[in-house]
Amino acid sequence: MDATLDGDVVRLSGPGREQFYDNRGYGRPDDDALDLAPVEAAHLLFRGDIENVDGMDFRSFLATTDCTLDFLVYKDLRDRGFYLSPGRWRDAGDGVDFVVYPRGDGPWGDDVEYRMRVVGERERIAATSIDETLAVVDEESEITYLGVDTPDISGTSDTDLPSDVYGALLADRVVLWDPPTDLYRQAFYGRPLDGREVDGPIQCSLLEAAYLAERDVVRVDAEHAGIVERGREVEGDRFDRRLAVYRTLRERDVVPKTGFKFGSDFRTYADVESADDLGHSEHLVRVVAAGHEFAPRDLALDVRLAHGVRKTMVFALVDGSEVEWLSLSRLTP
Amino acid sequence: MDATLDGDVVRLSGPGREQFYDNRGYGRPDDDALDLAPVEAAHLLFRGDIENVDGMDFRSFLATTDCTLDFLVYKDLRDRGFYLSPGRWRDAGDGVDFVVYPRGDGPWGDDVEYRMRVVGERERIAATSIDETLAVVDEESEITYLGVDTPDISGTSDTDLPSDVYGALLADRVVLWDPPTDLYRQAFYGRPLDGREVDGPIQCSLLEAAYLAERDVVRVDAEHAGIVERGREVEGDRFDRRLAVYRTLRERDVVPKTGFKFGSDFRTYADVESADDLGHSEHLVRVVAAGHEFAPRDLALDVRLAHGVRKTMVFALVDGSEVEWLSLSRLTP
Incomplete structure (x- = not known):
């Protein structure tokens, strides 16, 4: 032949x-x-x-x-x-x-x-181009398969919010000195300044405070510039992208909390009934600009970590206030 | 008072x-x-x-x-x-x-x-400045403690090497078509092209091949530029830093293999007797320039992942051919 x-x-x-x-x-x-x-x-x-x-x-x-x-x-x-x-x-x-x-x-x-x-492994992958299974060949010719999916981003963590809570901007965080108890306990905003005193002052991240300020829940001292401005000072454009994702998650009744300990932007809780009795957080969310190009090694790192803590790795691709969601996980064909 | x-x-x-x-x-x-x-x-x-x-x-x-x-x-x-x-x-x-x-x-x-x-969490940490315990305060005011240590980088994986093994540079990897069996089996260089045929051709990463070429073990086709030049083409300066670390590890009788699946540069084996019977790899190594500044979130990601797979996270700080080692781990005071 x-x-x-x-x-x-x-x-x-x-x-x-x-x-x-x-x-x-x-x-x-x-x-x-x-x-x-x-x-x-x-x-x-x-x-x-x-x-x-x-x-x-x-x-x-x-x-x-x-x-x-x-x-x-x-x-x-x-x-x-x-x-x-x-x-x-x-x-x-x-x-x-x-x-x-x-x-x-x-x-x-x-x-x-x-x-x-x-x-x-040395190529870059445009975030918006990912819509099929990835077979990443590393420098030693081992292959890592990554399955791609569209995650379900919705929850039941909806609560009524109070209004006109006074907040003090302290460096890159906001303290609410006399918040209504349910703001932390039920809606899971912030964390108690004194861990043993859940009815006392709570500290919020700039993202939490900015979102609460948008909803007219929190107002900060008149002598300070707005919370969003402070966020941009310390994080640049990244703050706006993260706020867009935070807002979208809250609007879908999902509670985002910091993912710092997992090296991501957020961990998320779909069904919070009380901050005292949290379930397992389901997703780790990394926020990127829609134009972002991933290094495959960074994807491997995120996906491996999420797998190890039994969560799904989700990437939030942000274009202005629009957010697209992408989940990646290890796959063994 | x-x-x-x-x-x-x-x-x-x-x-x-x-x-x-x-x-x-x-x-x-x-x-x-x-x-x-x-x-x-x-x-x-x-x-x-x-x-x-x-x-x-x-x-x-x-x-x-x-x-x-x-x-x-x-x-x-x-x-x-x-x-x-x-x-x-x-x-x-x-x-x-x-x-x-x-x-x-x-x-x-x-x-x-x-x-x-x-x-x-929004500050940068100069790599060479880290010599005490870090207390990282994240945006929600939770604290992550990271202990710092100087890891023991030494092993017993020493073997005699052959000479004049012919290698073919294929894109960003090197294939040795007729290697001596022990190069993979005992010294743990490369991996078999056909997983079931450990006595057949082996594929090496550019780093493995560059190191073996330095030691006069491997030579590549005359018509190709050197392996190091190819490495620089695809990775820039990073290739030289990684090669310095690869070389230092091998000189200390530690076997580095790719850390891709863990999102790092290398995983290391201190005591390899045979590629068929590998123990647990002890360290994950990330290579950075000595002038690198870490984002705390990236440190949290690496340290958390290493912890989850029962390895120690090691950072290799490279200045020319000099390498300094730093290990970080989670700490509960």
Whole structure:
């Protein structure tokens, strides 16, 4: 059987179709002949199923066609028992490197298990471009699969709020000296200045105070500039992005509290009935500008940490006051 | 008892010394009188032990003296049963905000439990400046304590290396097509191209290959530029820093492998006898330039993750070929 490289297609003369497509899901048939993407030809060369392409063995072919990253992922998925097609054979659109079929299925069926994108750990990934499973190949050629989803951001933590609570801006936080008890206890704003005195003064973050001020709940000393201005002084644009996410979460009846101990912006509680009896927080939220580009290593760090504390890692992509949500989690195909 | 604010000292007339220093470790005595730092005076005001300073109550005093962050940490440590002194009373040097005594001890003794630095989560921390316990106050006024140590970076993973192994540079990795078996199996360089074939070709990261090339173990195709040049192309200066750390670890008989899955640069194995029978990796290493300034949130993320996977978080501070090591871990005083 002859295999020839024609541009970026390897053409196998007949009976390539029967042997490799019908039985094992390689390539795109063209009558009895078969068109293979370089990564598919590389895999057949690696396995010894074809001997050479235009005289090139596996080593020379890999060096010539530069499909090393794709090959590593393709091989890994084949080793895991999947058939898969390069996106081009399925008109899968930009960003989809492989269409992976359910185990036992192949390109002759209609079902798809994963739409997958191959990324080297040194590439950047535009936040808004993530809508398929990521296969990240690290520098030692190990592969981390990250599943992508749209999280459910809604809760039942809704409460009536008081008005005209006096707050004092102290450095980058706000103290409410005489708040109504329910503001902390039920609505879970701030934290008691004295942990043992939940009915005493509470400290709020600038975000909590800014949101409460928007809702006419809190007002600060007249001699101070507004809370938002203070937030911008200490955090720049990031403060506005975080406030947009804070507001959106509260409007969806989800309580955001700081995610500092987890290295993220927020941890969130969907169903708070009382600050004394909190359940497990469900999400860790990292806020980024919609134009952000992720380093894969940072994604690996966030997702691994969230997994370890049994939470879902959520990224909030902010464009002005608009927020889009994206959740990522480790996946074992 | 009169309390007056004089510059940045609150002076308590006698018998302040007996009541607050001798019995409870506040301030620095001056005969029968007592000098208090603002944070100490704030704590006595908060507790109601003194009524006012120059007519100011706790709220006005806090607003006037701007010692909110210090107060939060001071109070937390007092609540945990420690006596502590502001660094100035002990000539503790720059960067030491509090000298904390062992429980049951105080400023009249010589023992010190922690030398502590107070940091707001929005401040940056110069990497080379970290040499005492950090008390990081987050935006919601919760405190995370991070202990600092110098880790032991040494191992027993020493092996004889072969020479003149041929390697092919493929994109941002190097494949050794016919390596001696022990290079992977015993010395734990690279990983098999085919996971089931540990005696076949191995893939190395650019760092592994660069180090092996330095040691005259590996040579790559003549038509390619050197491995280090390729590393710089894809990572810039970061490659040189990481190579300095990789080299130092190997010279200390510690095996570094990628820390990608943990979001760090390396995980390390001190005592590798065989790649088939690896123990637990002990450290996660993040490489930074000596001039790096940490965001406290990033530190919290790294330290939390390392803790969750039972490893020690180590930062490698690189200045040229010099590497300094710093380990951080969560601490509960």
